[in-house]
Amino acid sequence: MTEQMLDRGRSLPRAKDTSQRNHNLHVASRKRALAKILKAGEVVFGRRGFDGATTAEIAKEAGVSKATVHYYFKTKSDLHKGVLDRILNVWADALNEVRADREPADALARYIARKMEYARKYPELTRLWAIEVLSGAKRIQPFLRGTSRQILSKKGKVIRHWIATGKMDPIDPTHLFFMIWATTQTYAETEAQMISITGKDALDKVFMRKATNTISHVILKGLGLIKV
Amino acid sequence: MTEQMLDRGRSLPRAKDTSQRNHNLHVASRKRALAKILKAGEVVFGRRGFDGATTAEIAKEAGVSKATVHYYFKTKSDLHKGVLDRILNVWADALNEVRADREPADALARYIARKMEYARKYPELTRLWAIEVLSGAKRIQPFLRGTSRQILSKKGKVIRHWIATGKMDPIDPTHLFFMIWATTQTYAETEAQMISITGKDALDKVFMRKATNTISHVILKGLGLIKV
DNA sequence: GTCTATAGCGCGATAGAC
DNA sequence: GTCTATCGCGCTATAGAC
Numbered sequence: 507m508t509e510q511m512l513d514r515g516r517s518l519p520r521a522k523d524t525s526q527r528n529h530n531l532h533v534a535s536r537k538r539a540l541a542k543i544l545k546a547g548e549v550v551f552g553r554r555g556f557d558g559a560t561t562a563e564i565a566k567e568a569g570v571s572k573a574t575v576h577y578y579f580k581t582k583s584d585l586h587k588g589v590l591d592r593i594l595n596v597w598a599d600a601l602n603e604v605r606a607d608r609e610p611a612d613a614l615a616r617y618i619a620r621k622m623e624y625a626r627k628y629p630e631l632t633r634l635w636a637i638e639v640l641s642g643a644k645r646i647q648p649f650l651r652g653t654s655r656q657i658l659s660k661k662g663k664v665i666r667h668w669i670a671t672g673k674m675d676p677i678d679p680t681h682l683f684f685m686i687w688a689t690t691q692t693y694a695e696t697e698a699q700m701i702s703i704t705g706k707d708a709l710d711k712v713f714m715r716k717a718t719n720t721i722s723h724v725i726l727k728g729l730g731l732i733k734v
Numbered sequence: 735m736t737e738q739m740l741d742r743g744r745s746l747p748r749a750k751d752t753s754q755r756n757h758n759l760h761v762a763s764r765k766r767a768l769a770k771i772l773k774a775g776e777v778v779f780g781r782r783g784f785d786g787a788t789t790a791e792i793a794k795e796a797g798v799s800k801a802t803v804h805y806y807f808k809t810k811s812d813l814h815k816g817v818l819d820r821i822l823n824v825w826a827d828a829l830n831e832v833r834a835d836r837e838p839a840d841a842l843a844r845y846i847a848r849k850m851e852y853a854r855k856y857p858e859l860t861r862l863w864a865i866e867v868l869s870g871a872k873r874i875q876p877f878l879r880g881t882s883r884q885i886l887s888k889k890g891k892v893i894r895h896w897i898a899t900g901k902m903d904p905i906d907p908t909h910l911f912f913m914i915w916a917t918t919q920t921y922a923e924t925e926a927q928m929i930s931i932t933g934k935d936a937l938d939k940v941f942m943r944k945a946t947n948t949i950s951h952v953i954l955k956g957l958g959l960i961k962v
Numbered sequence: 963g964t965c966t967a968t969a970g971c972g973c974g975a976t977a978g979a980c
Numbered sequence: 981g982t983c984t985a986t987c988g989c990g991c992t993a994t995a996g997a998c
Contacts, residue, residue: 532981535981536981539981539982553869553870554785554869555783555785555786555865555868555869556786557782557783557785557786558783558784558785558869560972560973560974561973561974561975562972562973562974570982570983571982571983571984572974572975572983573975573976573977573981573982573983573984574981574982574983576974576975576976577981577982578981580975581974581975582973582974582975633868636864636868636923637783637865637868637869639923639924639926639927640783640861640864640865640868640923640924640926641781641782641783641786641865642781642926643926643927643930647930650927650930650931651930651931654927654930654931655930655931655932655933658931658932675951675955677948677951677952678944678948680932681944681945681948681949682948682952684917684920684921684924684928684945685917685948685949685952687920687924688916688917688919688920688924689912689913689916689917691916692912692915692916693912695864695867695868696867696868696912696915696916698867698868698870698871699867699871699874699878699882700912702871702875702878702879702882702883703878703879703882703883703886704883704886704908705883716906716909717909717912720905720906720909720910720913721909721913723903723905723956724905724910724913724952724953724956724957725952725956726956727903727955727956727957727958728951728952728953728954728955728956729952729955730955760963763963764963767963767964788990788991788992789991789992789993790990790991790992798964798965799964799965799966800965800992800993801964801965801966801993801994801995802963802964802965804992804993804994805963805964806963808993809992809993810992810993
């Protein structure tokens with residue numbers, strides 16, 4: 507997001523014969539408008555996917571006209587990139603719970619809890635990411651090949667360290683992370699399915715707490731981190 | 735699928751002044767054409783989602799003209815329904831591995847293996863289903879509220895029976911099934927992401943065998959079914 | 963039954979008034 | 981900066997020849 511905003515910010519005309527105060531006002535309203543449109547993009551892209559979403563619906567969701575959306579983001583694709591950029595950082599950040607100086611049970615429980623919290627708090631972003639991956643991940647390729655790969659290898663080493671020091675079962679870190687990502691994100695991704703099958707709101711606080719406990723129990727015990 | 739095909743079959747005009755032999759030939763070519771188009775629908779819908787897919791691309795994939803696609807399926811939406819119908823049965827069928835007369839470790843290991851096999855064999859169908867669920871599950875609502883709910887409650891009882899007889903840890907069956915679905919399907923759903931991150935083909939036979947072993951180990955042990 | 967050609971329209975994007 | 985009005989493309993769906 508940040509790059510996107512800065513890029514456009516730099517290329518926009520500036521008022522030259524007006525007061526600094528006025529300029530600041532404009533900057534503030536720019537920010538508000540941008541935030542509104544990005545938020546709307548999150549919701550609508552998360553609901554409909556890239557092709558299913560229309561700029562008209564995004565504009566309506568943001569409470570502005572279609573032309574205004576195109577004023578801030580030249581193309582639909584630009585807006586989509588802007589929205590995606592936000593999720594990448596949060597995604598990478600949560601993995602910092604996995605640290606070698608922690609006990610594996612503690613670190614992994616925190617990571618799982620954090621991912622679940624995130625699915626509950628930002629279901630649209632989670633779904634948006636899922637749609638992107640499902641449809642070939644073309645737009646997020648650079649991030650996956652760069653940041654993701656790097657972080658995964660770094661955190662994989664932490665897991666292998668825990669295994670080497672006999673703290674947990676010898677489980678391939680890559681598959682372990684895939685498991686954690688899948689089990690946590692599924693609560694946002696398949697919310698509609700869960701509601702239809704169980705009759706309960708999948709992102710309800712109580713339901714999610716129970717889910718978190720279950721996932722934590724199965725995974726931690728499955729790794730040999732709970733003995734009982 | 736079957737309903738769809740039968741419905742359309744019944745409503746189509748029949749040759750009246752031609753031989754039975756000719757009629758049979760027509761029926762056979764009808765079946766072939768239908769199968770080609772449905773298979774193409776699977777691939778293209780699985781690749782692009784409903785809105786991203788175009789009837790032109792489906793026609794090309796099937797090796798027929800756009801008009802021919804519309805001849806067999808009046809609307810794009812009809813074809814989509816036809817494709818979805820196929821996945822529902824397989825989905826429900828795999829759960830039959832979970833039976834009260836089996837040992838839980840055996841039954842669940844088989845079920846997990848079956849789901850993984852399925853993800854490897856029919857990645858397009860798996861992705862198609864995922865896209866459908868992600869975008870609100872409107873089109874599969876009847877199936878979810880009917881068959882899915884019914885099966886889940888039946889199989890949930892099996893799990894609870896195992897728990898009651900002290901064979902496994904007291905884990906909520908619903909969340910357990912969500913875990914199994916998420917961890918197995920993710921290999922088809924996030925194939926693109928996995929390739930970018932690991933540099934390996936996520937649906938490769940060896941990679942998948944390792945994944946199956948890892949998932950089985952963690953889940954079975956996590957349920958108290960492996961003691962070591 | 964399958965094709966080519968085209969109707970009809972929804973959508974992304976832009977021009978231009980305010 | 982935000983709007984209304986509109987352009988023009990690309991898509992679904994159909995008409996009609998073979």
